[in-house]
Structures are given as structure tokens and as C-alpha cells.
Amino acid sequence: MSHSPVPPEFPAVAAAFPLEGRLVSVAPHGSGHINETYAAAFASASGQRRYIFQKVNHRIFKDVPALMDNVRRVTAHIAAKVRAAAGEAAAARVLTLVPARDGRAFAQDVGGGFWRVYDFIEGAHTVDRVTNEAQAREAAGAFGEFQAQLADLPGGRLHETIPNFHHTRSRFEALRRAVQEDPVQRAAEVRAEIEFAFAREADSDGLLTLLARGEISERVTHNDTKINNVMLDDTTGRTVAVIDLDTIMPGLPLYDFGEMVRTSASSTMEDDPDPANMHVVLPLFRALVEGYLGSEVGAVLNATERAHLGFAGKLMTYENGLRFLTDYLQGDTYYKIKHPRHNLDRCRTQFALVRSIEGAQAEMSAIVENS
């Protein structure tokens, strides 16, 4: 899927939300792979304010009202927690939904598309890659704290917005099917990647087996803890808000930690066209371990979970590689791409990271044991 410009229905969508003033600018924003995100500014007598408008990807998220019910519950809960712990000013900067005029958490456009609006979090930014240990420690601490804040979310189990999202065995089987069906005749070109994936089939059951045996347990998790899903203060670099709440649902803390390893303990961007640039960066891994275990969630993790922090990094990198390869074989129907081989670049660079983590297992275990 390629990136879209501002759609013609935008003014009608904006009118569905109770925003003060006149729309003065709107432009695509951010580098997420899933939703269509725009930053829009409104001017009124009291000044200018910005908002984030997102058209939620309805191809991927089948039940958007259910997803938005999750987002509404989670944002309200987090705001209350932050208000109690850090006061009103901090609570004002967490992810905050602007309900539509009819009171719903979203509005629909003429084509049936689902839109939501958030207050723009000012004075903060996201990074697509971690460049220093302080940033890694900060992000890991923030995601750990976020998870702890959700431990007492009232209102029952959250909706599963994408069933089997991190069920790595299902991701593996999806790849196998894509290879067999080969709908756009790309399998021959990616034999080496397919072989790499198939050779590690047993890994796909790693955490599922521990879960089935009751050695690790399910909790409410974020499930997409890549580094550009946390907003950092422009001045202090400290976390302002965890964002991208579309996949918050029951999951494993190890999925969240593993995804941090993939995006925050790596030497280059996930889509670096040269996989040789990709390897695990051990000082960043150490900073993640320290940040995560040092946060409130550290006290909740059991010995099995701790022992699998390194494996989780490998598993989530492998899983993302499987998903990119599957999307490439299916003709690029899931992720936004910027060029025809984008998913293949992403896959190869993920697999390079998997290989690097495999070679660093002993060092990574030692880091966890000494933390």
C-alpha cells in the first residue's frame, strides 16, 4: 500500500468533530506503516491548535468500533493514572481522544472510512531509530510503566483487534501458505529468505509452549512497542506519551520487550537496503533490560520471563521478518511501501538481525543475569 495525500473528504470529516476555529493546514504526518495520519491546524480568536487526524486502516482492523472502545477505555485509564501520579500538566500531554460531535470516539466519512482525532502532543517528537543508551532506557522504562498502569484496567477483557496478532506459529503458517499459493510469482526470487524462515520453524512455538504449560502468563500488553510509538519531550528527552494503541489487547510482556529489542537495540533502520548494516547492539540491549526491569513491570516478571528476554528479541524480529516476507509474496497488501522491493528489504534486514542475535545469545544472557 502506498502513502496517500490528503483526501477530498477531509473537510467533511473535520466538521464531524467539535474543533474550534478554521482549518488552516493539513498534511500527512509520521512514518507509521498502517494508518493514514495527518496533522491539521485550526485557527481561532484564542490562537492556533493542532490535532492528529487518523483514518484507521479498516482492511486490517475489521471491527473499528470495538478497537475504538479499547482506545477510549485505555486513554481514560492512563490519563487518570498519570493525573494521580504526576498531576494535571502531565495528564494533559498523554494521548487524548477528541470525541466526535455525536459523542462517539470516531466519525465515518462518505465512503464508510473511520476517522478519529487526537490532541496533537506539542513539544514532543518520535524517533524511528534509537541512537543512544539513554533513549533506549527511557523507552523501555516507559513501555514497562505503561504496562503496569494497565494491570488494573477496569471493564473486562479488551477486544482482540487483530486475532492471533503475535501468534508466531500462525504467522509461520501464513508464510507457508503464501509460498504455496505464490499469487504474484515472487517465491522463486526469495528462495534464500524462505529457507531461512523455514529453518527456524521451531522458534515459532517457543513462547506459545511456555504459555500452554503455564510457565508465563497473559497480561494486557501494547503489542507494538516500536520506538516511534513513544513520544519524547523535545527538551528533556523524557517520555511524554505512549501512542499507537490499536493493538492493545491481551498478550505477553515478552512480545513487548522483544519488539523493543528489534527496533531499539539494532544498528540500523528496519528497512535498510543493505542487511550487512544490521546487527544487535549490546550496550543498547543492556539499556533496554535495565530500563524495563527497573520499571514497575520488573517486579511482576517471573524467572522464566526474565530468562527469555533475549529470545523474545529474536522471536519478534523473526516474526516481523515472516510478516514482511509474507506481504511481499502476497503482492504488498498489508504494509505501506515506498518502493516495490520495500517489504523484501525489510525482511532481509530483519533476518540479518535474527542471525546477529543468534550469534550473541551468550552475551545477551549474561547481560540479563547481571541486571
Ligand code: ADP
Ligand atoms: P501507525 O499505526 O500508522 O503507526 P501511529 O498512531 O503510530 O500510526 O501514528 C503515526 C505517527 O504520527 C507517530 O509515529 C507519531 O510520530 C505521530 N503521532 C501520532 N499521534 C500523535 C499525537 N497525538 N501527537 C503528535 N504526533 C502524533
Ligand code: GN1
Ligand atoms: C506496524 O503501525 P506501526 O507502523 O507502528 C505493525 C507492527 C509491525 C511494524 C513493523 C498493526 O507498526 O505490528 O511490527 O509495523 N502494526 C500492525 O515496523 O500490524
Ligand code: MG
Ligand atoms: Mg505507529
